Amino acid sequence: MTLTALVQQSLDDNKAEDIVVIDLHGKSSIADSMIIATGRSQRHLSSMAEHLAVLLREQGIEDVGVEGVNVGDWVLVDGGDVIVHLFRPEVRRHYSLEKMWGLVVPADERQMALA
Numbered sequence: 001m002t003l004t005a006l007v008q009q010s011l012d013d014n015k016a017e018d019i020v021v022i023d024l025h026g027k028s029s030i031a032d033s034m035i036i037a038t039g040r041s042q043r044h045l046s047s048m049a050e051h052l053a054v055l056l057r058e059q060g061i062e063d064v065g066v067e068g069v070n071v072g073d074w075v076l077v078d079g080g081d082v083i084v085h086l087f088r089p090e091v092r093r094h095y096s097l098e099k100m101w102g103l104v105v106p107a108d109e110r111q112m113a114l115a
Helices: 003-013 044-059 089-096 107-114
Strands: 016-021 033-038 065-067 073-078 082-089
Touching: 003 016, 003 033, 003 044, 003 082, 016 082, 033 073, 044 065, 044 082, 082 089
Parallel strands: 033 082
Antiparallel strands: 016 033, 065 073, 073 082
């Protein structure tokens, strides 16, 4: 199983919502993939980030970076080849990272963002 698939499975196991995987090959040199997911609360985001940090270290990634845990609106987990953005729903709609990378936001999310 690839590192991206392991991270995606961990997020799914931890009840992350709206998981999106963006392949960065040929688009950016910062990582091979970016994963964006939504959590229900600050505690949920923090818990998912902690689980991911442990998983990534178990996979041999020594310098796992985790930012934003104390704030809990947007948590970034830097696993080297995989970068994970965890958001609360309203923050995710505000920043809309999927659109920045050229992905189409589903119609129901666009309508929620306009509300």
